[in-house]
Amino acid sequence: MAWPFSRRRKPAPRTGWVPPEKKPVDKKPGKKPVDKKPVDKKPVEKEPVEKAPAPPRVGALRRSRWLDRQGFYEPRVRGIKSTTRQAEALNIAVAAPPTSPRGLIIGQDAETGQSVVHDPFEAYAAGIITSPNCIVIGDVGKGKSSLLKTWAVLRQLLLGRRVVVIDKKLDGKTKEGEYAPAARRFGVEPIKFTLDGTGSRINVLDPAISAREAVGEASPAGQAMLLRAVLAEALERPLTPKEGKALRVAHRTALRRARAQSREAVIGDIVDALLQPDADAARDARVDVDRLLEWGYDAAFELERMIEEDLAGLVDAPTSANVNLDAGLTVFDVSALPETGPALPIVMSIINTWLMNVLANQDEPVQTVFVVEEGWHLIEGSFAKVARRNWKLARGLGLCNVVALHHISDVPADSPAIAMVKEAETVFIYGQAKEDDARECVRLFNLPSTAMNILLELPRGTPLVKIGTADPIIVSHLRSDLEVELTNTDAAMAGTGVIVRDEETDLGSVEVNA
The missing domain is CATH 1.10.8 (Helicase, Ruva Protein; domain 3)
Structure with missing residues (x-):
């Protein structure tokens, strides 16, 4: 049935009073009008003028009288004032999802609130990136460890991948590495290295290497x-x-x-x-x-x-029997080794080389994520060449290297490791306290000049994420309740121990309030 108001009605005949024709009136009474003889005029022939054809009518819309009386063509709601910057959010093309929907969720876009999803293996398969390696940079306490434990470890295990972690950070409450609770939650005992002979050993001349x-x-x-x-x-x-x-x-x-x-x-x-x-x-x-x-x-x-x-x-001594990749999660706990001296970088380099050789000789490739907390130990001094060579084999081994650093200045400008940082195509940059560090991040990762001020003001748990050649995104990292429990690294700062004075001996003793 056609819309009744779409019919074209015939125009109504004109009605009403029409004034009569005016006749000439003689203004002077008594004088008869003089009949004038008509003058014969020859008609003037005019040249015919070609008229331009009328432009074709393109189905112009007609306003319906009835709808017009109802106010259909007038704005019903009064508009509001805005700016071009704010109005960008109304453009669907601008507010499109910032990343591909395939992968593991990182958090929310701080500007649009949309989910930010990324996975190096999926992004590599889709041609979004050409290198699966990742770099995480940020000051102490900005949230690097939470990102590594969740996105790079726990969520990767959900996809059936192998995850290997070098756990460098010591938990002040448990006196072991911070990844120990997560490892035991998955039924895995960390491989601990100590200097007192009670820990595991790894052999430089291991046949696996x-x-x-x-x-x-x-x-x-x-x-x-x-x-x-x-x-x-x-x-x-x-x-x-x-x-x-x-x-x-x-x-x-x-x-x-x-x-x-x-x-x-x-x-x-x-x-x-x-x-x-x-x-x-x-x-x-x-x-x-x-x-x-x-x-x-x-x-x-x-x-x-x-x-x-x-x-x-x-x-x-020969490599200990518990040093293997039999479990889905393998944690090398090196938190007991001293910060200074050669022990830490040597053990980390041996673990790195051992892992690369094991992956190179495996019968069936398994996607593996290798996470290194405080990776500057791995890329300093003479071990930078070893790490650089192993880093370049990631694609061939089905490996994603994830290395965390505090500052770009941790890597010497003439070190081979600087190429490792440049080759990473997934970059997480947390807040920087110094302008020099922020400026170096902008230069090294080819960020917009405006990103420098952003890096200096980023709050905790909010990194600037750059994936491949795409524009950087400010992301609010999200965690589940279980992840919050497993990633809490403030146990020592939130301790409830107090000093109780012994009046007899005048010696202090520690009392823990449960």
Whole structure:
């Protein structure tokens, strides 16, 4: 049935009073009008003028009288004043979802309130990014650990992925790594490293780590590269060519002697081979035995000291049986190792190299997320080359490296690790306290110039997220109740212990209020 008001009605005939025609009136009475003879005028022929064709009518809409009387064509609500900046939210194209819907939720867009979802593996498959590696940067207390524990660990496990964590931060209340509660919630016991000999050990010469260094960068770092990094850390300087030659010969000798005794070689065998060079090995290397011994003296003595002091109980035996990737979550607890000294960076580099070699030799690739808290230990000094080589293999190994740093200034400008930071295509930048750090983040990650002030004012738990070449997003990180429980790192600051004075001995004792 057609809308009744859409019909075109015929116009109504005109009605009403019409004035009569006016006749000429003689103004002077008594005078008869004079008849004038008409004058014959020749008609003037005019040239025909071509009229332009009328433009076609494009179905103009007609206003209905009835709807017009009802006010249908007039605004019913009075408008409001706004600005172009505020009106952007009314544009659906501007307020579209900031990320792809495929992946793991991070939080909410602080401007639009929409969900921010990202997963490096899904984004790589979709062509959004070309590198699965991630960098998390921010001052202490800004929320980096909460993001790592939730988005990079707990939520990844829900997808059946393997997660490996180097837990560096010590929980002041439990006196162990902060990831221990989460690991035990999943039925996993953390692998703890200590200097008192009661913890686990990891061997530099573990058979899982390739003994022969492959040419190029198509394979992970092997034992030789790791040994050079460890020895350079012990000497606190790069190795000389002669020391490097002595180390290579000692490495081959140590492996051959251990194989002859049907056992696994350890780093102590390197020291013995440096101090007692093999004549056959020296001849194969075209070097005199005495000269080879002289070249390796400094390296042997310093490496021996490090094994007995700095690395005691860490690398002086075969790898412990509990160091494996059998569980979905593997936590290496290195929180008991001292902040200063070579123990922490050496153990972290050995774990990193061991993991890369295990992944390279697995029969069926498994998507793996490798999380490193306070990663500056891993990318400083002589270990930067090792980390750089392992970092570049992420795509081939199905690996996503997630490294947390406090400041960009933690990475020396001439370090190979600066390339690692630049290659990361998923970047989380939390609040920066110093303008220099904020300015360096803007420069390094090619952020808009206006991002500098934003980085200086970001509140806790709100990072600036940059994914691939997309515009950065300010994200409010969201956590569930369980995640809040497992990521609470303020137990020590919220402690209820008090000092109670003993009047007799005048000694203080601690009383804990449960």
